[in-house]
Amino acid sequence: MSNDNNLHIAVIGSGGAAMAAALKAVERGAHITLIERGTIGGTCVNIGCVPSKIMIRAAHIAHLRKESPFDVGVSAQPPIVDRAKLVQQQQARVEELRNNKYENILRDHTAITVLKGEARLVDAHNLTVRLNDGGEQTVHFDRAFIGTGARPAEPPIPGLADTPYLTSTSALTLDIIPERLIVIGAGFVALELVQAFARLGSKVTVLARSRLLSKEDPAIGEAVETAFRREGIEVLRQTQASRVDYADNEFIMDTNAGTLRADQLLVATGRTPNTEALNLEGIGVETSNGAIQVDEQLQTTVPGVYAAGDCTDQPQFVYVAAAGGSRAAVNMTGGKATLDLSVMPGVMFTDPQVATVGLTEAEALKQGFNVDTRVLELENVPRALINFDTHGFIKMVAERDSGRLLGVQAITAEADELIQTAVMALRARMTVEDIGNELFPYLTMVEGLKLCAQTFTKDVKQLSCCAG
Template sequence: MTLIERGTLGGTCINTGCVPSKIMIRAAHIANWRTESPFDAGLSSQAPVVDRAKLLEQQQRRVEELRDAKYEGILRDHPAITVLKGEARFVDAHSLTVTLNEGGEQTVRFDRAFIGTGARPAAPPVPGLADTPYLTSTGALALDTLPKRLIVIGASVVALELAQAFARLGSQVTVLARSRLLSQEDPAVGDAVEAAFRREGIEVFKQTQASRVDYLDNLFIVDTNAGTLQADHLLVATGRTPNTEALHLASLGVETARGATLVDEQLQTTVPGLYAAGDCTDQPEFVYVAAAGGSRAAVNMAGGEATLELSAMPAVIFTDPQVATVGLTEAEAIEQGFSVDTRELDLENLPRALVNFDTGGFIKMVAERDSGRLLGVQAVAGEAGELIQTAVMALRARMTVHDIANELFPYLTMVEGLKLCAQTFTKDVTQLSCCAG
C-alpha cells in the first residue's frame, strides 16, 4: 500500500485542529477559574500571569508526542506501507502522478484509491482582506503572544471556541456574526452562548458583515455596517474549503459540490474504485465522522460491505458552557413532517448544576408527539459534551422520552439532566425531591 502526504502526517485534528485547540481552551478555562469562580466568597482568586510562549510550547509538545505515537511511529514500523512525500494528481481511474517534495515525479498505479485530503480554512471575499496578515485558526493556535485586541469574523464553532479562549487568556475580543451566533442550531443555543460571552466581556455584533479590511501601522481596520473597528489581530473563521482542486477529479468524472467530493453510504465516489472520507467530502466535518468513514471505506475497498449511518451523530462545541447536540432540532423535525412535542429543562432544576453554582444553560428534547420517540437533544451546559453520548444511545435504540424518564441515572451528575428533561413531558419537576426516581 502507498500513502501520499504533501505536508505533515496526521491531518488537521492532531496538528492544527482538535488537539491543539482543546489544549488552548483547557488552559483558558483554568485561567478563567483562577480569575473568577462561583466560590470566590470563600476561596481567594487572583488573575494569573499568562505566559503564552510557554503554553504554546506545552501545547506543541503534546501535539508532537501524539503525532509520533499515532501516525509517524506506526508508519515507520509497518513494512507493508510506503510513504511518498509529495502532492498527487490523478491521471486516470487507475494511476496518479506524485510531484515529490524532494523534486521530480513518480507514477503510482493502483486497483483502488482512497482520498482523504481534508480541508483548509476559507476566507470570505471581503475587499482588502487578502492583502492583510489576517489569522486563520491554524495561525491563531500557533501565536506565541496574546493579541491585546482581537476581532473575530465568524460565529460558528471554530470562531466561538477560539474567541472565548483568547478572551479568557487576556485578549479584548470582538465577534462579528453575519446573522447570529451558531445560526445552524436551535436559536436558544446561540442565545445562551451569546449571553455567556457578554457576561465575560466579549463584544458581540450580530447582523454584522465586514465591507472592507485594511492593515495600517500594525493595526487592522475593519469597516462594517455597525461602524469601523480596530484591532492588532484579526481572526477569520468563516468555514473551510475541501483540498481537492489539485487532484484533477473532474477529468475522471468524480462529481463534486463546491469542491467537496460526493460519496455514497459505502464511501465510494461516483467513479467505481475511488473512495473518500472526511472534510474533503460532503460529509459533516467532524474528526470522528472522518475516522469512521475512513475505516468503512477500507473495509469496502477490500471487498467488504460497510456503511456509514449518520442519523445519530453527536456534535460538541467546546465553548463554556459547552454545546452538545444529536438528532433533529424542533425546526428540522417539523420540516421533515413530524408532529412534535418538546420540553426544555432549565439548569436551575438540575441538582448537579445547582451544587456547582453553575446554572447557565438548558437541555431540550424533541420527541414525536404520538409515540414519544426521541428525535433530538440540544444541550447547553458546563459539561454538555459528557452527557450527549447517552442521548445518542437512546436515539439509536429508538427510546421514547417515557423510557428515558424511567431509567436509573446516577445522582448529582450532569447526565441526570436527560432524565429530568424527559420527566418534564409528564411531570412538573420543580415539585420533585432532589433525587426523585
C-alpha cells in the same frame, strides 16, 4: 475479510479519514501506498482538535483563577499568562501524539509505503506523485482513497488578502495575546477561539453575519451570546465587513456597524476542501464547491475511487472522517459497509459547552413529525446547583404520539459527556418515558437527561432530590 492479498490501494492524505482507511484496509489484507504532501497526521492532531482543546483548557484554568462561583471562600486573582510558554507546552503534546498515533504506526507498518509528495490522479488506476525531495513517481493501484481534508476558507472581503490576518491554524500557535482581537465567524471553530482568547486576556469582538450558531436551535445561540456578554465579549449580530485594511500594526475594518480597529484579526468562516490539485474533474470525480460527492458506501462517481472526511460533502468532524475512512476500506476490500449519519453528535467546547444530536424542533417539524418538546433549565439539575453554575438548559424533541426521542440540544457544563447518552438513546429508539425511568447516577450532569425526559409527564420541581 478480503481474500485478495495482492490488492493495492493508494491512500491520498494521512489525517483521520486516510489513516483509518489505510489501517482497516491492511487489516483486511491489502497493501497501501500512502501519499502525504505536508505534515503527517492531518488537521485534528496538528492544527485542529488537539491544540485547540489544549488552548481552551488553559484558558478555562486562567478564567477560574480570576473568577469562580466560590470566590466568597476561595481567593482569586487575575493570573499572569505567558502565552509563549503555553504554546510550547501545547505543541510538545501535539508532536507527542502525532509521533505516537501517526508517524510511528506508519513507520512500523510493513504493508504501508509512505510517499512524501503531491498526488495527481491520471485515471481510475494510476496517479503521479510530485515528490517533495524532487522528481516524480507513478503509482498504479486497484482502488484509491482520497482523504485530503480541508483548510480555512478566505472570504471575499475587499483588502483582506493583503493583510496578515489569522486563521484558526495560525491563531493556535500565536505566541502573544493580542490586546484587541476581532473575530469574523460565528460557528463552532470561531466561537471556541473567541472565548479562549478572551479568557487569556484579549478584548474580543465577534462579528456574526446573522447570529451566533445560526444552524442550531435559536435558543442555543442566544445562551452562548449571553455567556459571552457576561465575560465582556462584544457580540455584533447582523454584521458584515465591507473592507479590511492594515496600517501601523493595526487592522481597520469597515462594517455596517461602523469602523472597527484591532491588533489582530481572526477569520474563521468555514473551510475549503483540499481537492484542486488532484485532477478530479479530469478523471470524472464529481465535486460541489470543491467537496467530493460520495454515496453511502463512500464511493465517488468513479468506480473504485473512494473518499471520506473534510474533503467530501460530509459533516466536518474527525470522528465522521475516521468512521468514513474505515467503512470505505471495508468496501474497497470486498465488504459492504455504510456510514449512517442519522445519529451524529456535535460538540462545541465553549463554557458552557454546546452539544447536540438528532433533530432540532424546526428540523423535526420540517420532516413532518408531530412534535412535543421540553426545555429543562439547569436550576433544576442538582449537579448544576452544587456547582453554583446554573446557566444553560437541556432541550428534548420527541414524537408526540409515540414519545420517541428525536433530538437533544444541550448547553451545559460537561455537555460533551452528556450527549453520548442521548446518542445511545436515539440509536435504541427509546421514548422519553424509557429515559425517565432509567437509573442515572446522582449528582451528574447527565442526570439532566432523565429530568428533562420526566418533564414530559410531571413537574420536576415537585420531585425530591433523587426521585426515580
